[in-house]
Amino acid sequence: MEKVNLVQKLSLFNDQYSPKIIGEVNDLYVKVVKLQGEFVWYHHDVEDELFFVVNGALNMAVREDGAEREIMILPGEFIIIPHGLEHRPSADEETHIMLLEPKSTLNTGNVENERTVHELQRI
């Protein structure tokens, strides 16, 4: 059991939209991921998802009550997307994120496409 440094873990890979596992707390995984550009709209039927920004700026679009809005999340900030909520992460510059979500979570939620990652790497 050792401590984990987020910036050091993020220095170990370059691929985007490919979450890596860096820890587990009971039924949840702690992951890091690099994002740039626009992801897909998706939701998770049962899993909540926490996005904590380490570097960069995360633009989270959400659909609530038929309306769309965008929330900008900066380093030291997080947002929790409750299950069922349609959302779409995007980032103009490369943005580094720590994710917390149940182990059962698929990165693209209810959608399966070329960005779906089934077997996550541990780093």
Place this chain on the structure above:
Amino acid sequence: MEKVNLVQKLSLFNDQYSPKIIGEVNDLYVKVVKLQGEFVWYHHDVEDELFFVVNGALNMAVREDGAEREIMILPGEFIIIPHGLEHRPSADEETHIMLLEPKSTLNTGNVENERTVHELQRI
């Protein structure tokens, strides 16, 4: 559903060793706490516990295989204490922490004393 800024949440209170709830991800709470001085030795029978340092320096003493060691955790770093492991947080200067742990977690684990907090405040 709004974003959460850790430093802003930590500015809302001054009491130490009194975790406040700032979010939930399925069965886990996200909390913030201010620590200074030495806490008690304790463990959790079933819950893992993640300590992420926001400001300051957390000195985590752990007892493994009959030996004691200390791990210094700095801002941007975290440590996950697996269930069953005896540990004792301490901090020379006031240190600000984000905690992730199952909702069932009691802050003093298997020990109940004057530092046990049964009803956590939400901020």
